[in-house]
Amino acid sequence: MRVSVPHRHCYTPSSVAVPRFTPKALIFLRSLKRHNDREWFRKHRDTYETYVRGPIVEIVDQLALDLPTFAPELVAAPKVSIYRIHRDTRFSPDKSPYKTQIAATFPHRNLGRHNGASLYFHVATDHVLVGGGIYAPESRQLYRVREHVATNLTRLRAIVNAPAFRRNYGTVLGKQLQRVPRGFAPDHPAAEYLRFKQFLAVCKRPASFATGPRFYGSLLRLFEQIYPFIRFLNEPIANNSF
Numbered sequence: 001m002r003v004s005v006p007h008r009h010c011y012t013p014s015s016v017a018v019p020r021f022t023p024k025a026l027i028f029l030r031s032l033k034r035h036n037d038r039e040w041f042r043k044h045r046d047t048y049e050t051y052v053r054g055p056i057v058e059i060v061d062q063l064a065l066d067l068p069t070f071a072p073e074l075v076a077a078p079k080v081s082i083y084r085i086h087r088d089t090r091f092s093p094d095k096s097p098y099k100t101q102i103a104a105t106f107p108h109r110n111l112g113r114h115n116g117a118s119l120y121f122h123v124a125t126d127h128v129l130v131g132g133g134i135y136a137p138e139s140r141q142l143y144r145v146r147e148h149v150a151t152n153l154t155r156l157r158a159i160v161n162a163p164a165f166r167r168n169y170g171t172v173l174g175k176q177l178q179r180v181p182r183g184f185a186p187d188h189p190a191a192e193y194l195r196f197k198q199f200l201a202v203c204k205r206p207a208s209f210a211t212g213p214r215f216y217g218s219l220l221r222l223f224e225q226i227y228p229f230i231r232f233l234n235e236p237i238a239n240n241s242f
Helices: 023-034 038-043 045-069 139-151 153-160 163-169 207-211 215-234
Strands: 101-106 118-124 127-134 199-206
Touching: 023 045, 023 101, 023 118, 023 207, 038 045, 045 101, 045 215, 118 207, 118 215, 127 207, 127 215, 139 153, 139 215, 153 163, 153 215, 163 199, 163 215, 199 207, 199 215, 207 215
Parallel strands: none
Antiparallel strands: 101 118, 118 127, 127 199
């Protein structure tokens, strides 16, 4: 009997330079961490635009071409995906005006940036984080995800126990309840997952990862490895099933 092997996307660099950051992006972010004030940023705005914002726009634009090969329902667009460098200080005791990382998210097109599960990455002064999940689900969404987990536990375990997922992401992370939530048996087979209030998976690399020639290909491969987890989380809350 022949067993069909699912197609795996492999990023092949074209004649156009593979998008990535340069060491000057990290130098800027580290300087911004030391001089986190508006006057300093104003004087160095051109450096930010050239070496930080410019590269992440190129990366997101390339992902807009590559994500549809395995995640057609996720959006990659600079206006949607890229987070502002400015911090929201209204409710924070830390009044530093700027973030010291550059980040992008890739949400479900029917759910929007702050709903459902999405892919995510950021480049900080000392690390790169790649991952995704559902960070702050509202109560109805969270209940639907838990119901989905309870009735599809075998599928979820297959996703998070896949060798590539375990090697790069380890296990599911996020804030948890101390007990299984109401509506589910305390000894439910999925109890270890039902207690989660967030469903996240992250992979950390050194900051130099962002400046290496393999950055974009590795980022795309890491996204492909976590995508089944993202799709699973979105299934019970998205308007369409994928």
